Amino acid sequence: MIKRSFFTLTKPRLDYDLVEPDPKEPEPIPIPSNLTLLLNEPIDSTRQALIKKGDAVEKGEKLRLYNQSTEYTISPVTGTIRTIDTYSDDFANISTYLVIKNDQSQTTQTDSITYDLKDDIASADEYLRTLPGAPPLKILANDDVKINTIVITCADMDLLSTTNQYITLKFLDEIKKGAQVLKKITRVPKLCITIPEGLNIQGGFDSIQVFKTALTYPSNLPAMILKDHLSMILPAGKTPEDMGVCFITAEAVVSLARAYKTKSADFEKILTVIGKQGTQYRVKATIGTPLRKIFNTFSIHVNEQDRIVIGGPMKGFATYTHHHPVLPDMDTVMIQDRDIIPEVSDYPCVNCGNCLRICPANVPVNLLVRYLEADQYEEAADKYDLESCIECGLCAYVCTAKIPLFQYIRLGKHEILKLRAEV
Numbered sequence: 001m002i003k004r005s006f007f008t009l010t011k012p013r014l015d016y017d018l019v020e021p022d023p024k025e026p027e028p029i030p031i032p033s034n035l036t037l038l039l040n041e042p043i044d045s046t047r048q049a050l051i052k053k054g055d056a057v058e059k060g061e062k063l064r065l066y067n068q069s070t071e072y073t074i075s076p077v078t079g080t081i082r083t084i085d086t087y088s089d090d091f092a093n094i095s096t097y098l099v100i101k102n103d104q105s106q107t108t109q110t111d112s113i114t115y116d117l118k119d120d121i122a123s124a125d126e127y128l129r130t131l132p133g134a135p136p137l138k139i140l141a142n143d144d145v146k147i148n149t150i151v152i153t154c155a156d157m158d159l160l161s162t163t164n165q166y167i168t169l170k171f172l173d174e175i176k177k178g179a180q181v182l183k184k185i186t187r188v189p190k191l192c193i194t195i196p197e198g199l200n201i202q203g204g205f206d207s208i209q210v211f212k213t214a215l216t217y218p219s220n221l222p223a224m225i226l227k228d229h230l231s232m233i234l235p236a237g238k239t240p241e242d243m244g245v246c247f248i249t250a251e252a253v254v255s256l257a258r259a260y261k262t263k264s265a266d267f268e269k270i271l272t273v274i275g276k277q278g279t280q281y282r283v284k285a286t287i288g289t290p291l292r293k294i295f296n297t298f299s300i301h302v303n304e305q306d307r308i309v310i311g312g313p314m315k316g317f318a319t320y321t322h323h324h325p326v327l328p329d330m331d332t333v334m335i336q337d338r339d340i341i342p343e344v345s346d347y348p349c350v351n352c353g354n355c356l357r358i359c360p361a362n363v364p365v366n367l368l369v370r371y372l373e374a375d376q377y378e379e380a381a382d383k384y385d386l387e388s389c390i391e392c393g394l395c396a397y398v399c400t401a402k403i404p405l406f407q408y409i410r411l412g413k414h415e416i417l418k419l420r421a422e423v
Ligand code: SF4
Pocket: 355, 358, 359, 360, 361, 362, 363, 365, 388, 389, 390, 391, 392, 393, 394, 395, 396, 405, 406, 409
């Protein structure tokens, strides 16, 4: 059972951080000897696989498990497949991981395979899903999903992260070029961009509508952008895509601009790293790099029982291993010292009402959690608004009893999706 809350790394603030006006270059992390890639498809031992241990791969090569697979990953290096095995995530979803042994002579400058990229979304989706920032090309290429608005997010979604703000300050011209690429390949009529209030951006955005987002958390979450800037209320159980709105990070847009310029993929991911004392670092690491390589660079010693959190303090999730790789959509990584992780909290709800007062979606969290603790997910959804939650994490932050409310909610939503899929 999940017992602990994430929220004692530092004293979390409820204002977003603004990137420094003249940000430092990220610390480059050397390409490691082994890189780990995740592939969103389970191994099926009854089928003939297209790839196997010992196969040589090229930088930029598309890797799929089976002939009919629609899921793929792209090798960031030239090398050899060392391992193909089953990966199980937090919720016991099964997928696959690949370890690629890097050809040691390679540098980031090594040429990548070029693609026959055309000016349409199917072509982009064919090769570019795993670019830094993880552009949502699968959604945009899905004929069953009608997107009429794309929102480019320069405002980072969680606290402490400045990854996308940094990219906005440094690569604004490429964001504009990437926006033109997006327009051309998707033909989506409306493009918008979120810029945090106080971020000093020179020049305009032509036909792109600018949303200035408040510095107060959770202003940058998709549901809040919909409400505050597009006058849309996200209905319970729906996603922004269901409403015709697709969100894409500034980094993903820059990656698209570069891919269309070079006809090849880039693999260098920018991350905000939060050390044990709350010190912030910015790094540039190849997708697939184990997190321990990053921690080693800054002499951050990972002890047993320290906690690594992928994502920020409000929305992040813990991983049990420092071998966890850098992923295309990983903007922030935090490490919490074992001595300041809170003790197990088994306290019952004391009905203080803090969660009710802070919830931006008016979820009756104090009642909801009783059903989630009892694994009564359908009641939680039907009677206590589980699916109205916009996953901001604020209830867990203010909970007097230190109940890990957010983890219960995430698990509850996952279980509901599973139950509905079985019907
Ligand atoms: S995470 Fe908690 S506070 Fe935030 S919307 Fe969901 S229930 Fe409300």
